[in-house]
Amino acid sequence: MRIPVLSLLIFTLLFILFPMHFARMVLGVACFRIFVLGPQGPIEGAFVTIGKKTGVFVTDGMGGIRVPSHLIGSEYSVAAEGYFITHGLLSNKTQNVFPRKLSGVDFSDYAWVHPLEGSQNCSECHQSIALEWKQSGHSRSSTSHRFLDMYSERKNNGNLIQGWSLSRDFPEGKAVCAACHAPGVGAGNDGIEDITKVTGVDKFGIHCDFCHKVNGVKNLEVGLSHGRDFLSLSRPDKGQVFFGPIKDAMRDDNSFSKIFKQSNYCASCHEGTMFGVHVYSTFSEWQKSPAAAKGMECQACHMKPDGLMGNVAPGKGGIDRNPMEMASHQMMPGGLQKMLQNSIQHETKVIKGTNDCTVGVQLKAVNVGHKIPTGYIDRHLILHVKAMSNEGELKPLDGDRIPSWVDQSMHGDAGVLLGRPLLHPDKQFTQPFWQWGGGVVVDSRLEPENEKKWSWRFSKKVEKVKVSLIYRPFWKEQQLTKKWNDLDVVVFEKIIRAD
Ligand code: HEC
Numbered sequence: 001m002r003i004p005v006l007s008l009l010i011f012t013l014l015f016i017l018f019p020m021h022f023a024r025m026v027l028g029v030a031c032f033r034i035f036v037l038g039p040q041g042p043i044e045g046a047f048v049t050i051g052k053k054t055g056v057f058v059t060d061g062m063g064g065i066r067v068p069s070h071l072i073g074s075e076y077s078v079a080a081e082g083y084f085i086t087h088g089l090l091s092n093k094t095q096n097v098f099p100r101k102l103s104g105v106d107f108s109d110y111a112w113v114h115p116l117e118g119s120q121n122c123s124e125c126h127q128s129i130a131l132e133w134k135q136s137g138h139s140r141s142s143t144s145h146r147f148l149d150m151y152s153e154r155k156n157n158g159n160l161i162q163g164w165s166l167s168r169d170f171p172e173g174k175a176v177c178a179a180c181h182a183p184g185v186g187a188g189n190d191g192i193e194d195i196t197k198v199t200g201v202d203k204f205g206i207h208c209d210f211c212h213k214v215n216g217v218k219n220l221e222v223g224l225s226h227g228r229d230f231l232s233l234s235r236p237d238k239g240q241v242f243f244g245p246i247k248d249a250m251r252d253d254n255s256f257s258k259i260f261k262q263s264n265y266c267a268s269c270h271e272g273t274m275f276g277v278h279v280y281s282t283f284s285e286w287q288k289s290p291a292a293a294k295g296m297e298c299q300a301c302h303m304k305p306d307g308l309m310g311n312v313a314p315g316k317g318g319i320d321r322n323p324m325e326m327a328s329h330q331m332m333p334g335g336l337q338k339m340l341q342n343s344i345q346h347e348t349k350v351i352k353g354t355n356d357c358t359v360g361v362q363l364k365a366v367n368v369g370h371k372i373p374t375g376y377i378d379r380h381l382i383l384h385v386k387a388m389s390n391e392g393e394l395k396p397l398d399g400d401r402i403p404s405w406v407d408q409s410m411h412g413d414a415g416v417l418l419g420r421p422l423l424h425p426d427k428q429f430t431q432p433f434w435q436w437g438g439g440v441v442v443d444s445r446l447e448p449e450n451e452k453k454w455s456w457r458f459s460k461k462v463e464k465v466k467v468s469l470i471y472r473p474f475w476k477e478q479q480l481t482k483k484w485n486d487l488d489v490v491v492f493e494k495i496i497r498a499d
């Protein structure tokens with residue numbers, strides 16, 4: 001009696017665990033093999049998508065996969081690095097699939113396709129992606145007025161640039177910037193030596209066609225070769241090719257590349273040492289972050305699907321997909337202020353004693369893949385604490401004070417700077433990275449998941465305390481000199497009564 005019960009149990013268990021194998025073994029459901037082959041033989045690790053719901057099969061060392069026969073009649077797509085995505089209809093005659101191989105050569109004479117205008121422009125078919133991209137800094141990286149106000153010697157109207165100017169003060173460094181800010185500019189083009197001379201598609205900075213001609217990264221040291229020089233491109237001499245993350249993309253010029261889901265892709269431009277200064281360190285901060293340990297790449301936060309686009313080319317040959325799997329090209333989902341607010345936790349305590357009043361502030365960066373702030377070296381946060389009595393403002397009795405080079409109007413107030421100031425040796429003002437003499441950069445930014453605490457003591461007359469955290473993309477003095485609008489982003493501001 002016991003044996004049949006046990007075998008029934010095993011039978012059911014096997015059926016639940018391995019329905020496919022088991023059905024084939026025991027019930028004799030037929031499977032058949034297809035092989036993915038290249039000019040040099042089997043392609044291992046190719047991705048085969050069959051129908052919409054079966055998931056993705058990966059080919060073995062012989063280029064083969066085993067397909068249950070009931071899938072006959074479904075559409076299939078085969079994606080492999082270095083090949084165009086191939087489509088077909090599974091029939092019982094399907095045995096070998098031969099994807100078309102890419103030339104593997106990068107033709108530097110290729111003319112970039114315009115993102116927004118003219119023949120075959122990307123926006124014509126990928127309109128919602130184009131709108132997202134246009135909102136991102138990527139579309140303005142070679143023309144934004146603040147970048148040019150730092151880079152150039154003169155304004156468009158011929159007036160001299162006030163304040164910091166790379167072209168005036170360190171012209172030897174001018175050719176370095178295009179590698180990331182105008183990566184499509186090719187050898188021999190005037191735009192390399194002087195980015196203000198970029199023309200045509202290069203005016204769109206980091207544009208669609210550039211990013212989607214990337215098929216990998218070179219085996220070079222990240223941070224020391226920049227942007228264009230770190231990325232491996234494959235521009236066609238004839239025809240077209242677009243690399244991307246979709247394994248069953250429908251156009252015959254599409255090619256899958258895994259690099260699109262990896263932080264390494266972004267590292268090309270978001271890590272950079274220039275003139276001996278570690279100006280951009282976002283990628284290396286990410287490498288040390290808890291987010292990286294959890295396997296969250298840059299794209300997981302910055303290109304997070306917003307659920308609004310299910311078809312990348314509606315009416316133009318695109319197919320409907322799960323909108324929660326389609327990336328957004330906006331890069332700062334919800335905007336900088338929201339992102340800062342969601343990633344900085346804060347707590348303030350005001351304690352009135354018999355002799356004095358203590359204000360304690362605690363900040364912690366969460367849900368972020370790097371320090372806060374990150375990116376351009378001049379980005380900083382100012383934590384500003386103001387104590388008021390009936391008679392007016394009170395100066396702190398002890399605790400950190402805001403130095404004058406952060407902001408004249410806050411000089412001496414209770415507060416701290418969270419940033420990487422490149423201070424002049426006399427410690428009176430900050431310098432641009434291209435003029436910094438070198439030495440250790442003091443870095444006081446927030447590290448992910450690491451709490452920071454400060455406290456200040458004021459006289460016991462304190463009635464209320466105002467605590468604010470402000471994000472500033474550039475040093476105040478330069479903003480004033482260059483007559484830019486106020487660029488402050490208020491992360492939080494709160495008023496606490498002391499009682
Ligand atoms: C900075 C480089 C960059 C630029 C510029 C860029 N893309 Fe992408 N694109 C990517 C990356 C990276 C992904 C993959 C993101 C993911 O899947 O997480 C992607 C994904 C895609 C996809 C696949 C569908 C999706 O959204 O997941 C399409 C189609 C696409 N991009 C088209 C475009 C078009 C059109 C433009 C210009 C309007 C553009 N891209 C600009 C890097 C870029």
Ligand code: HEC
Binds near residue numbers: 228
């Ligand atoms: C070819 C160089 C290049 C590549 C590749 C690149 N970036 Fe950028 N990125 C830039 C530059 C340059 C800027 C600054 C643009 C400006 O404001 O002038 C920028 C700006 C940004 C910003 C700031 C927000 C904004 O809209 O300005 C974010 C976030 C960002 N990139 C994320 C990414 C991520 C994530 C990837 C990888 C999927 C990536 N970038 C790939 C060069 C690049």
Ligand code: HEC
Binds near residue numbers: 247250
């Ligand atoms: C005539 C219409 C059309 C134009 C123009 C066009 N595309 Fe596409 N593109 C498509 C279609 C259709 C797909 C496949 C969509 C699908 O599978 O749902 C596609 C797919 C893609 C993919 C996905 C590849 C993959 O494997 O992940 C990328 C990336 C892409 N296009 C980039 C571009 C860029 C960049 C431009 C401009 C230089 C451009 N496309 C111009 C129609 C177009």
Ligand code: HEC
Binds near residue numbers: 263282296298339373
């Ligand atoms: C876990 C989510 C997460 C990951 C992963 C992540 N970021 Fe961010 N990123 C954020 C948040 C939140 C902000 C806004 C707060 C701040 O400025 O640091 C931000 C801001 C930025 C900015 C804007 C900086 C500025 O002030 O101009 C850039 C550029 C950027 N990230 C690039 C990257 C790159 C490149 C990677 C991968 C190496 C990456 N991020 C990984 C969440 C993330």
Ligand code: HEC
Binds near residue numbers: 144147179270271
């Ligand atoms: C390794 C790639 C790389 C190189 C090389 C590079 N940059 Fe950048 N640059 C970036 C990235 C990425 C950002 C955006 C970071 C962020 O959003 O904080 C940026 C942002 C900036 C900004 C801020 C723009 C704004 O509107 O907020 C300025 C100014 C700037 N860069 C100047 C320069 C100058 C001048 C050079 C040449 C000496 C240069 N960069 C070279 C990658 C690069």
